[in-house]
Amino acid sequence: MGVAQEVANGKMDQHSNSIRVQETEALQATPAAIETRSLTRRFESLVAVNHLSFSCPHGAIFGLLGPNGAGKSTLIKMLTTLLPPSEGTALVAGFDIVRQPREVRRRIGYVSQMLSADGDLTGRENLLISAKLYGIPRSERAARIAEALDFMNLGSVAGKLVKQYSGGMIRKLEIAQSMLHRPSILFLDEPTVGLDPFAKQAVWQHIRDLRREFQTTLLMTTHDMQEADELCETIAFMHQGAVVRTGSPAELKAALGPAATLGDVFIDCTGAAIAEGGDLRDVARARVTSKRLG
Numbered sequence: 001m002g003v004a005q006e007v008a009n010g011k012m013d014q015h016s017n018s019i020r021v022q023e024t025e026a027l028q029a030t031p032a033a034i035e036t037r038s039l040t041r042r043f044e045s046l047v048a049v050n051h052l053s054f055s056c057p058h059g060a061i062f063g064l065l066g067p068n069g070a071g072k073s074t075l076i077k078m079l080t081t082l083l084p085p086s087e088g089t090a091l092v093a094g095f096d097i098v099r100q101p102r103e104v105r106r107r108i109g110y111v112s113q114m115l116s117a118d119g120d121l122t123g124r125e126n127l128l129i130s131a132k133l134y135g136i137p138r139s140e141r142a143a144r145i146a147e148a149l150d151f152m153n154l155g156s157v158a159g160k161l162v163k164q165y166s167g168g169m170i171r172k173l174e175i176a177q178s179m180l181h182r183p184s185i186l187f188l189d190e191p192t193v194g195l196d197p198f199a200k201q202a203v204w205q206h207i208r209d210l211r212r213e214f215q216t217t218l219l220m221t222t223h224d225m226q227e228a229d230e231l232c233e234t235i236a237f238m239h240q241g242a243v244v245r246t247g248s249p250a251e252l253k254a255a256l257g258p259a260a261t262l263g264d265v266f267i268d269c270t271g272a273a274i275a276e277g278g279d280l281r282d283v284a285r286a287r288v289t290s291k292r293l294g
């Protein structure tokens with residue numbers, strides 16, 4: 001059963017007491033918000049994620065960096081239970097992605113690399129669909145939507161069709177959609193790609209506010225070294241499906257030399273030039289999405 005079907009069935013609210021007990025037990029069992037255990041995903045002969053092990057502490061803003069094709073989106077798709085691992089597993093919010101995917105889904109939000117809002121609907125209508133999908137009770141929906149619109153500064157455009165939004169407004173709407181059910185962990189796959197510097201700053205501020213106000217753990221990918229440097233406390237560099245280096249931006253730079261930048265660290269540990277954008281598959285999909293959005 002898909003996430004949408006499950007949440008639409010209203011199962012999210014059925015066992016709230018037992019969820020709380022399980023949650024406490026789970027948090028005691030694992031101090032990390034995310035912990036992967038030899039997580040692996042193959043696509044035929046290609047090993048996209050290769051026996052990967054890392055952990056992300058609760059309440060962190062954690063950056064996943066690496067060249068095109070390193071396996072970042074594949075890793076996120078497994079952690080959000082959208083793609084089954086070929087081998088290994090991970091604990092997300094204390095629950096096993098393979099054995100307890102429904103428990104995981106109740107506690108996470110996800111903004112995909114591709115634009116996902118519906119251009120033919122208004123911002124408010126997109127949020128209403130998400131509220132229904134996440135099983136937010138009818139009596140609470142209007143207040144949660146108003147809160148999310150307010151939080152992301154989208155109140156004045158809530159009644160406009162999304163195809164009239166700028167890229168930055170669409171990204172902010174997608175983050176608003178992903179936070180409606182107050183997830184404890186939010187996965188953001190390239191949340192600011194294609195945004196101008198001001199729109200980027202706005203999204204960064206919202207990410208910081210989410211963590212401060214709701215103690216949300218944020219795991220994000222980016223190709224923007226300045227973004228990673230300013231926003232993330234911990235960075236994991238991925239290369240060919242494995243985590244090759246982890247640390248705070250300051251630690252990673254200092255280990256390379258007094259004048260090193262995060263871009264230097266990127267090149268040092270992946271041997272790759274910093275990417276300009278997605279691969280052909282991503283670009284093609286982005287074009288289809290923007291065409292759909294009008």
Ligand SMILES: Nc1ncnc2c1ncn2[C@@H]1O[C@H](COP(=O)(O)OP(=O)(O)OP(=O)(O)O)[C@@H](O)[C@H]1O
Nearest residue numbers: 043048067068069070071072073074075278279282
């Ligand atoms: N559904 C799929 N079928 C076959 N191969 C796939 C599939 N999805 C991803 N891959 C391959 O797995 C590898 C990792 O892809 P992934 O999208 O995870 O990389 P990424 O690190 O997110 O890259 P980018 O920075 O370009 O977004 C790539 O070689 C990609 O072509």
Ligand SMILES: [Mg+2]
Nearest residue numbers: 072073074113
């Ligand atoms: Mg990707």
